[in-house]
Amino acid sequence: MSQSPRHYSMYDKPMWDSIQEGAMKLQRCPESGVFRYPPGPACPASLSLDYEWVPVSGKGKIISWTVFHRQYLPAYPAPHLVVAVQLEEGPIMVSYMDAGHAGRIALDMSVTMEYATHPDGYKIPKFRLS
């Protein structure tokens, strides 16, 4: 059993479990069809407490990015490229890309999710240019 990042609610565990299996899932509201992120108890559109875990396509586009020029965490030496990606399903997700992309990315570029192993031992979704 690999380690897991901190869970901020009981709804984080199924998401991280799906990531460990290499197929990230998010909750979708059966009533409104709206995907939500981060995971949580209710749909922000319908307030329905029902949900189903649905795999995401892994496709998205770049909303913004920042390059860390200082190392803050042992896992991520500088330079470290953090990206905000809007998933095809709607939610915006913060993730990262290999720092070599830094000079080449622009708003709205298409990206694809892949999985890396965090030094703490768990899988984590990251992105590459499509």
Next chain:
Amino acid sequence: MQDKSDTIDKGTSNISGIVGVGHTDWVQDYKRVRNGEKPFDSYGYATLAFNRALLDAGISRDEVDGLIVGPTTAYERMGEILNIDPRWGGQADAVQAVFQAVMAIKSGFAEVVALVYGNDQRSAAIQYGGPEAMGGGSFLSYVYHSPWGLTSQGALYALMFQRYKSMWGLTDRDLGEVSVGQRQWAALNPNAIMRKPLTLDDYLAANYIAEPLRLNDYCLINDGGVALIIMEASRAKRCKQKPVMIRGLGRSDLNHHATSLGPRLMDFYRPAQMNTAEQVYQAAGVGPEDIDALLVYDSFSPHIFFALEGFGFCEEGGAAKFIADKGIGVGGQMPVNTSGGHLSESYMQGWNHQIEAVRQLRGGLGDRQVSDCRHVQYVSDVAGKAMSIIYGN
């Protein structure tokens, strides 16, 4: 659509004013802490500021019947140390503390409210980044993304400004104008920690931290305290100090998609700022063209761009041109953060901006004085809570 003239216009305008301000010795304490000393803890800084605010107001502690403490000190312990048993109390950040004081006065729960803030953030090495930042989880957006390496509030503003910069074709120099302008004000302010002149070349020579933000786009981290005395208007008129009146308040929050950064990245908080602008200007009976000095919560320099646009000082995407054409520093047509703000004066989490509003409206600041200063506006957008106060004399 509700009729705002009944619900907002007359509600809290001109019913209270600031009659006393006090703060600690930011410059001296910054040097002492860097030398390894610890002058006070948060409660000590708050108490020193409170003593000075009482003196400034010319009132005694016994007159205080309301107490609001900042987020960094426990309410009960702060009240115990100040030995105040009020008939109304609370805990809040700077802008919410002013709102709460006005509401308490409006409702008759208190007439003389002391607002006290102390923070030993530098000597105590408080972490504003990392997975446990700010206690972890009270603002989920500050901590949720740390598995991917997004660790700090500065990085959230870096993401925000990178998108804005790409959308409107700005350069690093455009952003640098904020730090340079605020440092011009700080150079004239004996209370400012960073007074050495900063040129655009100096700004550009500093390294990126979270690109596109450089060292001087970040606020200081320093120890200190601030206290304000807010008094019911008719009583304030009999006070030693001519009160600086609270002319109008406005607030609008964006909580939707806060953790996944939607309102921040897609809208730059503009819808909330526009709502707040409508409220605060209507309440005060003025518009952006009447504002003589604009004080913006500036944990990071991009705040100034979003405030100028969100509150109607310029059009959407026009802040860089506005700053270049009008000027926000000394000699500029729209003075912004005339104390140097969080970037150059002191990082008192919005509390020092309230003191600066009072000082500009009292007048007599010499080279730093905004001429014919009649209205000062404070604006903050911390974590999607767009709030504003208009002060007048």
